[in-house]
Amino acid sequence: MVSFLQVDSLSKRFGEHLLFENITFSIAQNQKVALIAKNGMGKSTLLRIIFGQETPDTGTVIFRNDVSLGFLEQDPELNPENYVFEEVFNTENTTLKLIKAYEQAVKDNDTSILEELIPQMDALQAWDYDSQIKQILSELKVDKYTQRIKELSGGQKKRVGLAKVLISNPDFLILDEPTNHLDVEMTEWLEDYLDKTKATLLMVTHDRYFLDRVCDKIVEIDDFGIFSYDGNYSYYLEKREERIEARNASIDKAKNLLRTEQEWMRRMPQARSHKAKYRIDNFYKIKEVASQNISEQQLELDIKGQRLGKKILELEHVNKSYGNLSVLKDFTYKFVRGEKIGIIGRNGVGKSTFLDIITRQIEPDSGTIEIGETVVYGYYKQAGITFKEDDRPIDIVKNISEKIDLGNGRIMSASQFLEYFLFPDKLQYSLVAKLSGGERRRLYLLTVLMSNPNFLILDEPTNDLDIMTLNVLEEYLQSFQGCLIIVSHDRFFTDKVVDRVFAFEGDGVVKDFPGNYTQYKNKKEEEELLRKQAEKKIPAAPKPVREKEKVRKLTFKERQEMQQLETDMENLNAEKSKLEDALNSGTLGADELVKSSQRIAEIIDILDEKEMRWLELSEIES
Template sequence: MVSYLQVDGLRKSFGDLLLFDELSFGIAEGERIGLIAKNGSGKTTLLNIIAGKEDYEAGSVVFRRDLKVGYLEQDPKYPAALSVLDACFHSDNEIVQLISEYESIINSSDHSKLEEVLGRMDYFKAWDYEQKAKQILSQLKINNFTQKIEHLSGGQLKRVALANVLIAEPDLLILDEPTNHLDLEMTEWLEDYLKRTNVSLLMVTHDRYFLDRVCNEIVEIDNRRLYNYKGNYSYYLEKRQERVDAQNAAIDRANNLLRTELDWIRRQPQARGTKAKYRIDAFHELEEKARQEKSLGNVKLEIKSSYIGSKIFEAKHLSKKFGELKILEDFNYVFARYEKMGIVGNNGTGKSTFIKMLMGLVSPDEGEIEIGETVRFGYYSQDGLQFDEQMRVIDAVRNIAEEISLGDGKKLSASQFLQHFLFTPETQYNYIYKLSGGEKRRLYLCTVLISNPNFLVLDEPTNDLDIVTLNVLEEYLRTFKGCVIVVSHDRYFMDKVVDHLLVFKGNAELKDFPGSYTDYREWKDFQEQKERSELNAQIKKSNANEKILYKRNDAQDTGKRKLTFKERKEFEELEKQIPMLEEEKSCLETEMSSGVLPTDELIEKSNRIAVLIDLIDEKTMRWLELSEMQ
């Protein structure tokens, strides 16, 4: 197996925070590796180091020579003034550099390297780069190639960056949270695309279905140590649990032995201490082992929500549109007590707008929402919360509540609550500016939940959260004694948490589906297959009817109009003209691909090709029209 990348003895720290030390692993041809770790463990930092965007203190990162590497950053950025198509040329990939080199030579007086560059252009198929860019952008539902980057949504920007990476057809693809900001349709498109290609992968994602279906190896960083699992996400879960059980059993045994050793060492007279030095040394080793953090199994957090009455909210004749874009039209809905609704749909169909109307942040054009008196919202916004970066983690939570009720008179302090969401006592006293992006999102989640709401409204809560935190949140929501509305593109999360879906199809068309997202996807696939079968049957029936009708007309219609002399001459002339135009178009395309034409001639010939295409289309349509009267 050909080695693509080898990382050996890597060390990286930020001040007194050590992210990893002596970290070593490799990626070979055909391997598709999913990287899993808690927020703050350095996943993005590691990818940035491998991609050459960040330095490190020790170790080595070695790629195979001539390896083409593509890197999708978690939050891609482009100059605001660029168009969508220009952004695809704003890259340091080999083909874009080659095109730039070619243009530089063409515009200079020195053409000595032109032949060598032309050979490389042919080898890398650089002439087709723009066409490939447009094709992939179209597949990703980006069709306005002249639109400015500054006017794109977060999801559109992520798709442009994704297209930029995929166009170059790299040997090794490094993806940092590729599904963040992508809607479900685009996530499934990317999943299918990666499954069809032979590209090798190193990927960080919280999308567990994506991991399970795309990856063939999982690498986990836990307590600065690296663990490899040769299999998909399901296999990883099984083997990781075995490792955790064995590790926890070892720590329990060490604790039991430690108690015995502690009793023995306290009873020894000082004069005999040197005679049992080996046992004292063993005692200290046991003490170190016993201090190891015991791995978290299934964290359960059962919190009593505040009382909620039978009336939750009722939407009456809601309508909302922005210009020509309709979000809701005469929408009515009565939300039930303890209901857990998932909201799904493509970007731009109005999911977040609907949530903001419910929260009173956006007013409907028509209709009203009546909310029950006992409803106490906890709102997790997609935009996040702006923290005072100089505040400590514990203080950000205490400012909202000092404790949270568990019911039966039991309470959790703010510190204990934070521990359930994986903030260690040490981390709780860190300043917020020291937290990673994922840790800040997790802290924001804690500030929402500790207010003890009875109706949770969560808009994209899974973005930037690690898988361990997602498991904690899922368990919390499954046992939550209140109402929940979740907007999410995370299919796994939705399957575990909600009991039905409100599907936004666009143009104010909504569907209430009773079941999980997987149930809905299977139903949708079945409906589409059924529609295709019915359409094919109709086409076959229509074709059969047309054949019968044609035979009847052919037998009965003796007065069918024939070509006039002038039309026959036109028909014969078209048969000569069309091949000549096709040949001229082909010659022009060959000349343009030669790479020796100056810029003004390239433009002139490009304009002529456009004219030829229109002429060929026009004359071909006329030829078909006349041929039917032959």
């Protein structure tokens, strides 16, 4: 396999804080690699070093000379004054520059420029590339070309950045949390795109379905070093568990041996022989192994929730619109204790607005909302982090409460509670400004849970959280006794936690489905298939032919129709070839160019319909 990237002995620290040390790994052409590590271990920094935006303290990064790179950061750097169209096509790629000029001419209906550009598009074979670009922009809903970047939301900027990287079609893609701010449909499209692309990939993501279906190599960084696994996420989990068991067994063995060697060290007055010196050196090596933690630090959430009464939350005939945009249309639902509901739907259909309505932060246009007297909301918002940069985690927690009641008589201090959330002493007294995005998210989640809620509302809780934290959060939510509502595009997270789905299908329609996301998706796909079959009148699979049954044959009219279809398709293909030759000749006037292009598009649509009908008839004939 051809090596595209070699990383040797990389180390990086910020002041006294060591991010990583002696990181070494390689990536071959066409490999799709995921980088996994806990928050705060420098994943994003490592990606920036590999791309060349930052320099390491030690080590080297070597790419093959002719490899082109594309890099998506968690917060892409875009020119705030550019329009979306300008930013997406802001590149040195010759073909992309040509496509940009062509699309602008089409938009302006400038026939004189089109007359110049069409032959150039032919020469560079840019038509297929242009079609791919339009598909990428369409799938990522990057369509507000006339807006300036500074007018976009954070999620819109992330999608523009992703589109910009993908349409540049680099040999080597480096993606930092590409699924953040993508809805489920976009995520599944990107999953399919990256699975099929020939580009080599290095990616950081917490989306475990994405990891499982796209990546063929996992590189993990933890407190014990760096480990590579040639396989997908499921394979990684299996082999990682084996590695941890083997390491723990070696630590146990070292501890047993250490007792013997300690006794020898106490009896040995002083090393005078070479053999004794060797044994003393070996003693310290054994002691180093035996002193390792036998188990990794785990985040355990078990926080007492306040009592929840019989009446919880009741909505009757609730409606909410913004102008012509309907968010909720005649929505009625009565919540019961222990429900775990996942809210899904495309971006912009009103999921976050719904959460603000049920917490009475936004009033509905009509309908009634009744909240039980015992309900205590814990509301984790997408944009809820409001910590000051010079705050410290320990002070933030103490300002809420000096002690945390875990139930069953268990009390924990603010410092101990932070330890549970993987904030060691040094990190507790660090400034918020020095925390990673994931550490800030974890601190924010901690403050929400400290209120001892019995009705948890989590709006995109998985963004920027590492996989280790997500696993434990899932276990906590599964055992949570109160009500739970989650808005998340993380399919694995939703599948594992929820037992009911509110599917926001647009135009105020909310479908109540008993089950998790995958079950809902399978049901939708089954319904869609039946609908398409009904529309096209596709016959059901033929029953086995019995001896006396006659096989269905084409009628006289169907034979005539089939012959006419063959004649029509032949004529249409001839007309299409003639028009294409005329376009390439350079002799057409501006108006003729536009008309010919439009006619070719019409012919393609007509051919598709006729070919489909011909195939249906040919199946009967066969």
